[in-house]
Amino acid sequence: xxxxxxxxDILDEKDKRLRLVSKEVTFPMEKEDIDHINEMIExxxxxxxxxxxxxxxxxxxxxxxxxxxxxxKRYLTIVxxxxxxxxxxxxxxxxxxxxxxxxxxxxxxxGCLSVNREVxxxxxxxxxxxxxxxxxxxxxxxxxxxxxxxxxxQHEIDHLNGVMFYDHIDPKDPxxxxxxxxxx
Ligand code: NI
Numbered sequence: 001x002x003x004x005x006x007x008x009d010i011l012d013e014k015d016k017r018l019r020l021v022s023k024e025v026t027f028p029m030e031k032e033d034i035d036h037i038n039e040m041i042e043x044x045x046x047x048x049x050x051x052x053x054x055x056x057x058x059x060x061x062x063x064x065x066x067x068x069x070x071x072x073k074r075y076l077t078i079v080x081x082x083x084x085x086x087x088x089x090x091x092x093x094x095x096x097x098x099x100x101x102x103x104x105x106x107x108x109x110x111g112c113l114s115v116n117r118e119v120x121x122x123x124x125x126x127x128x129x130x131x132x133x134x135x136x137x138x139x140x141x142x143x144x145x146x147x148x149x150x151x152x153x154q155h156e157i158d159h160l161n162g163v164m165f166y167d168h169i170d171p172k173d174p175x176x177x178x179x180x181x182x183x184x
Contacts, residue, residue: 005043007059010068013115019162022065022072025092027138033066034136037077037090040064044079045086061113063152065159068114076156080149089143094133094157097142099126106151107183110165119166121174124181125151147184 011018025033046052047060065076078089103124110123128146131153135141145153155165170176 003039004056005039005069007057007113010059010064010113011070013112013164015070015114017070017072018067018114018159018164020067020072021162022067022074022160025073025075025134027134029092029136029138033071033073033075036066036069036071037075037136040066040069040077041079041088041090044077045088048079048081048086059113059116061111062148063156064113065156067159067162074160076160078149078152078156080152087149089153090136091131091133091141091143092136092138094131094153094160096126096129096154096157097132098130100128102127103177103181104147104151104184105177105181106148110151110155112155112165115164115166119169121166121169122177122181123165123168124177125154127182129153131157151184 043058044061044064046056047058053060062080063076063078066073075092080087104127105122105124109119127150129150131143131145133141
């Protein structure tokens, strides 16, 4: 059994560890990291189920990178709500190997479990990406993602490089690109 993650376990944006470049993972993975991955999935899933989120006081989120728990290792999890439930993604040492020319942005602004405030502005993201990496057993995997899911992968991979979503917003002109990119 693993402990249940709480919202307070997630690093806040003021924590400088979020600016670290996380290190590549070697296989076999440590049991501790597997446990963390399971905790992350559990948190993300529960946080998107209203009843559970209320019961455990979880902030809703669909993605989490290890560094958000203070672990500077290159792995992330995404729990994507789909019509009949959730699709869960775990990827270790992920790399974007190809991307669309088209760019999109989240119209209501991107969010992050480490950022407890509204941030206005456009974060341009590729509409489609192919991500390559490894599963927890060290097998190579390749994931094709589009729209919201593609944004989630780009957002979480940014975390592995110490980048926050608002780093992509032009402070002098936060809505730059509004007519150039597609809102989702
Ligand atoms: Ni984030």
